[in-house]
Amino acid sequence: MRHFEQELEQLKGKLLEMSALVEASVQRSVAAVTQKDRSAAEQVLRDEARINALEMEIDEFAINLLATQQPLAADLRLVVAALKINTDLERMGDLSVHIAQRAVSLLSEPVIQPMVDVHHMSSLVESMVRKSLDAFVANDADMARSVLSSDDAVDSLRTASYHELVSFMEKDPRNIPQALDLIGITRSLERIADHSTNIAEDVMFLVKGIDVRHHAEARQ
Amino acid sequence: MQAPSPQPASDVTMRSQTFPMQMAEEKKPAGELSKLSATNLNFHYGTFQALHGISMQVYDKRVTAFIGPSGCGKSTFLRTLNRMYETIRNARVDGEILLDGEDIFKLEVSALRRRVGMVFQRPNPFPKSIFDNIAYGPRINGSVSGSGIKDHVEQSLRRAALWDEVKDKLHDSAYGLSGGQQQRLCIARALAVNPEVLLLDEPCSSLDPIATAKIEDLIFQLKDSCTIVIVTHNMQQAARVADFTGFFLMGKLIEFDNTTVIFKNPAKKETEDYITGRFG
Numbered sequence: 001m002r003h004f005e006q007e008l009e010q011l012k013g014k015l016l017e018m019s020a021l022v023e024a025s026v027q028r029s030v031a032a033v034t035q036k037d038r039s040a041a042e043q044v045l046r047d048e049a050r051i052n053a054l055e056m057e058i059d060e061f062a063i064n065l066l067a068t069q070q071p072l073a074a075d076l077r078l079v080v081a082a083l084k085i086n087t088d089l090e091r092m093g094d095l096s097v098h099i100a101q102r103a104v105s106l107l108s109e110p111v112i113q114p115m116v117d118v119h120h121m122s123s124l125v126e127s128m129v130r131k132s133l134d135a136f137v138a139n140d141a142d143m144a145r146s147v148l149s150s151d152d153a154v155d156s157l158r159t160a161s162y163h164e165l166v167s168f169m170e171k172d173p174r175n176i177p178q179a180l181d182l183i184g185i186t187r188s189l190e191r192i193a194d195h196s197t198n199i200a201e202d203v204m205f206l207v208k209g210i211d212v213r214h215h216a217e218a219r220q
Numbered sequence: 221m222q223a224p225s226p227q228p229a230s231d232v233t234m235r236s237q238t239f240p241m242q243m244a245e246e247k248k249p250a251g252e253l254s255k256l257s258a259t260n261l262n263f264h265y266g267t268f269q270a271l272h273g274i275s276m277q278v279y280d281k282r283v284t285a286f287i288g289p290s291g292c293g294k295s296t297f298l299r300t301l302n303r304m305y306e307t308i309r310n311a312r313v314d315g316e317i318l319l320d321g322e323d324i325f326k327l328e329v330s331a332l333r334r335r336v337g338m339v340f341q342r343p344n345p346f347p348k349s350i351f352d353n354i355a356y357g358p359r360i361n362g363s364v365s366g367s368g369i370k371d372h373v374e375q376s377l378r379r380a381a382l383w384d385e386v387k388d389k390l391h392d393s394a395y396g397l398s399g400g401q402q403q404r405l406c407i408a409r410a411l412a413v414n415p416e417v418l419l420l421d422e423p424c425s426s427l428d429p430i431a432t433a434k435i436e437d438l439i440f441q442l443k444d445s446c447t448i449v450i451v452t453h454n455m456q457q458a459a460r461v462a463d464f465t466g467f468f469l470m471g472k473l474i475e476f477d478n479t480t481v482i483f484k485n486p487a488k489k490e491t492e493d494y495i496t497g498r499f500g
Contacts, residue, residue: 002497070456072483072495209485 004069008078011061015082015089018054019133021047022089025096026129026192030122032103033185044100051093058086074206081206085136088195088202092129095188095195102181102188109178117164118185121157124150125189128196135200141207147200148212154193161186248277249478254318255280255417255447256301256336261315263296263471265308270296272471274315278417278464283439283448285462285479287455289499292468294451298419301449302336303329319417334361337415341422343402345394345409350377350386353394353405357413372412379445380408381438400431407438411446418442420450424457436461455495459483467491 001009025044032041062083065071071079128150135144165179165186204212211217256278263271271293278284278301286294296305303324305311317324324332346353354373358364364372373390377383382404386397394405403423410418420439424432439448439461452458458465459479466476467490475488486492493499 004497072455072459073486073492075496076484 004065004071004075007061007065007069008071008075011058011065011079011082014054014058014061015085016137018051018058018086018089019136021051021054022092022096023129023133025051025093025100027126029096029099029103030126030189032100033106034119034122036103036107038104038107041100041103044096048093048097051090055086055090059083062086077206077209081136081202084202085199088198092192092195095192099185099188102185106178106181117157117161118182118189121154121161121186121189124154124157125193125196128154128193128200132196132199132203135203136206139203139207141204144200144203144207145212147196151193151197154190158186158190249279252277252282253280254278255320256449257316257318257321258297258300259316259318261297261300261313261317263293263300263305263313264311266310270471271300271313274473276466276473276476278447278449280447281443281445282463283443283450283461284464284466285458286449286451286466286468287453287458287495288468288474289494290453293471294466294468295421296471297468298421298449298451299338301417301419302333302338304333304338330361334413335415336417336419337410337413338419338421339403339406339410339423341425343399343406343426345397345402345405348394349391350394350397350405351390353409354412357409361413363413376408376412377405379411379442380404381434381441382408398431400427400434403427403431403435404438407435411442415446417447417449420448422451422453425453432457455483467494469494 025047028037028040028044031037032044062079065079069075128147131143132147134140135147162183165183168175169179201211201213204210254277258277259275261271261274262269274293274297286298288294299305300313300317301324305313306329313325319327319332319335324336346356348356351373354376355369358369358372374383374387377386382401385401386405389396394402397405403426407418407420407423424435427435436457439450442448443463450458450462462479464476465479465482467474467482467486467488469490475482475486475491477487481487482491483495486495490499
């Protein structure tokens with residue numbers, strides 16, 4: 001294997017490490033909310049520093065490859081996709097921290113009944129995260145495309161839960177702090193789904209060289 | 221790698237042979253005019269077939285780059301475009317090349333080369349002054365009258381972005397110039413007869429990065445007035461300067477497309493392997 005190919009493998013390796021950390025943080029933050037798991041929330045907060053450090057490390061590595069190797073074709077697409085996926089992953093890490101913080105604040109509260117559909121939404125979001133990252137690992141454009149179709153469902157769930165939580169607040173002002181936490185959590189989950197969609201789009205670009213963002217494919 | 225077969229029948233060749241139809245139906249970019257058009261061009265050095273059924277368009281006022289490994293036929297194809305191969309013994313060509321719709325093989329060769337100029341890999345100024353290098357072509361073809369020659373030399377040197385560096389030493393020997401300056405002098409000399417097409421055969425391969433950057437800037441400026449075809453081993457150079465890029469391999473045109481497509485997402489595996497350095 002040429003030196004440059006080894007470097008590309010190293011780049012992928014770092015990105016996979018970042019992916020594993022972020023995927024675990026998303027899962028733990030969801031567990032912190034749905035299972036009231038304090039230790040999961042604390043682990044998410046601890047892992048943030050490593051995710052941030054990896055983001056900088058991957059960016060520097062990729063920029064050095066661009067500067068020194070001037071990659072082309074599939075190599076170019078890999079380095080560009082790595083830079084973009086890296087940014088999305090770091091934001092997903094931040095959003096997990098946000099969810100974990102809200103989860104901690106909910107720990108002391110009795111659950112308002114009925115609990116909004118956080119379970120359903122979080123399992124859908126976790127599946128999107130997992131599929132988008134698996135698609136990256138396997139260079140699988142079909143799997144990436146399957147992620148794109150899930151985003152609308154997450155958006156709908158978030159809108160529905162928002163209206164539900166507003167009505168809880170209207171019913172009893174004592175529900176407001178907890179409902180606001182849950183609105184924040186569903187918003188963060190929805191943003192994580194958006195970042196998974198971005199990653200899936202980047203995988204489509206990486207594998208097929210096509211741009212599917214903002215319905216670009218349909219316009220062509 | 222297999223040696224090219226005497227009677228090529230691979231899918232690559234088939235694609236080349238059907239290329240004009242594909243260009244017309246799918247690939248021909250909107251608004252582009254064909255300046256040079258090759259159809260089913262074959263080239264032999266004696267019994268060795270160096271080009272197999274090349275069909276492609278060179279678009280007017282655009283830069284077209286040919287890339288490919290050594291011996292792939294890109295320079296041979298370039299040299300057919302102004303019949304520069306004719307001095308080579310046992311070289312023969314069949315197929316068609318049209319320049320603005322005219323068959324170049326039916327044109328008088330000096331008339332063709334006046335319209336399709338060429339600059340070579342190594343700067344090759346004449347053993348004359350800077351001024352006389354540029355004035356030589358217009359003088360022998362009588363295209364510029366005696367009193368206009370000074371202005372014409374200045375204009376040609378300006379077009380080649382060399383005037384400011386040589387205006388005070390026009391009557392010094394061209395051999396006193398640096399390699400990069402000599403190459404721009406050769407471009408100025410080619411431009412002095414107002415060619416419609418300029419063929420550049422690895423024009424920067426013996427130049428340092430600063431001289432290379434000057435030639436590349438020059439190519440950008442010249443394409444307003446001239447169609448440019450460049451053969452280069454430097455893929456980054458092709459990516460920087462060319463509007464269209466053709467990839468040659470073993471005498472066949474494997475892929476021809478917009479430069480951004482070739483370097484971002486080539487359609488053919490052979491192209492991908494070559495430009496990512498996984499060739500061979």
